[in-house]
Amino acid sequence: MTQRIAVLPGDGIGPEIVEQAVRVLRALDLDLEFVSAPVGGAAYDLHGHPLPPESLALAKHASAVLFGAVGDWKYDTLERALRPEQAVLGLRRELGLFANLRPAILYPELAKASSLKPEIVAGLDILIVRELTGDIYFGQPRGVRVLEDGPFKGEREGFDTMRYAETEVRRIAHVAFQAAQKRRGQLCSVDKANVLETSQFWRNIVIDVAQEYPEVELSHMYVDNAAMQLVREPKAFDVIVTGNLFGDILSDEAAMLTGSIGMLPSASLNGSNQGLYEPSHGSAPDIAGKNIANPLATILSAAMMLRYSLGAPVQALQVEAAVQQVLADGLRTADLYEAGTTQVSTSEMGDAVLKVLK
Ligand code: IPM
Ligand code: MG
Secondary structure (H helix, E strand, O other), X not given: OOEEEXXXXXXXXXXXXXXXXXXXXXXXXXXXXXXXXXXXHHHHHHHOOOOOHHHHHHHHHOOEEEEEEOOOHHHOOOOHHHOOHHHHHHHHHHHOOOEEEEEEEOOHHHHHHOOOOHHHHOOOEEEEEEEOOOHHHOOOOOEXXXXXXXXXXXXXXXXXXXXXXXXXHHHHHHHHHHHHHHOOOEEEEEEOOOOOHHHHHHHHHHHHHHOOOOOOEEEEEEHHHHHHHHHHOHHHOOEEEEOHHHHXXXXXXXXXXXXXXXXXXXXXXXXXXXXXXXXXXXXXXXXOOOOOOOOHHHHHHHHHHHHHOOOOHHHXXXXXHHHHHHHHOOEEOHHHOOOOOEEOOHHHHHHHHHHHHO
């Protein structure tokens, strides 16, 4: 049966990096079809909305979504509902993509790219499991209101709601425990239970779910301490599970530990193997259209798609091995270039991965 991939390239470097990932997927011996649609600023320019109904419908009915990146400074003055970021938030909400997997792996060839000492990061391999459809990101009510009493009576205040329903915590905890089972068996749940009710609730539920995974070693850490430990001794972590807001912040920090955010893929999954796959980096409008962006994070995101949504784990490994091989061969896009390596363009990097695959 043909599996349909919704291709949503978005803005900035999105189109050029997604093109390379599509080439890689097409080169595999799988029955796939690719249908593209605009999202983000590109969709706003064409249709007046960052997530037009046609693009959303395409994504909803596809086996998987290959997403580039969205955003450009020129949309910063638009009202929130029309900004490019609403495309990714809308897709997460509408497809129920509650589980965000963000691996941070330091490839041995790239150890020097990190701003941390090589001995701190060499061999780093951590997985952040970020809850993606709850928390203060989507909590209601939110807005601006006039205060009716208290010391600031009569003033306006901005407010959002941090919240988690039990089911939301349970299902992300299961994803994280199962990921830890397949890795080194350690799970660290990150919260702010010393201050926040939502976090204390989160912690209690995670402890409850842990009973089903006695072989996984569970620990808990406050988010401020976790931010510190991630730069102090990042290799002490295996899997981290956390809520939407803390996960947003910690996953950027973890990505930077590797020094090569251009290499890091991500997957956002719902309960029925449907997923959205995107590089962890942004749209980089400053280098868009120059054929210099690193396509490897998107190609590695396609590998995650093969594994989690397309039932093709062997091909996933092949793609990951091909990426390792081009790095070992010394090929680097501009972001990772250093003396003694060979600088290649976006499309040449795609060519090289394809050549290894064939
Ligand atoms: C991310 C991004 C998004 C988020 C933005 C673009 C809405 O920072 O995927 O981490 O905050 O989740
Ligand atoms: Mg982020």
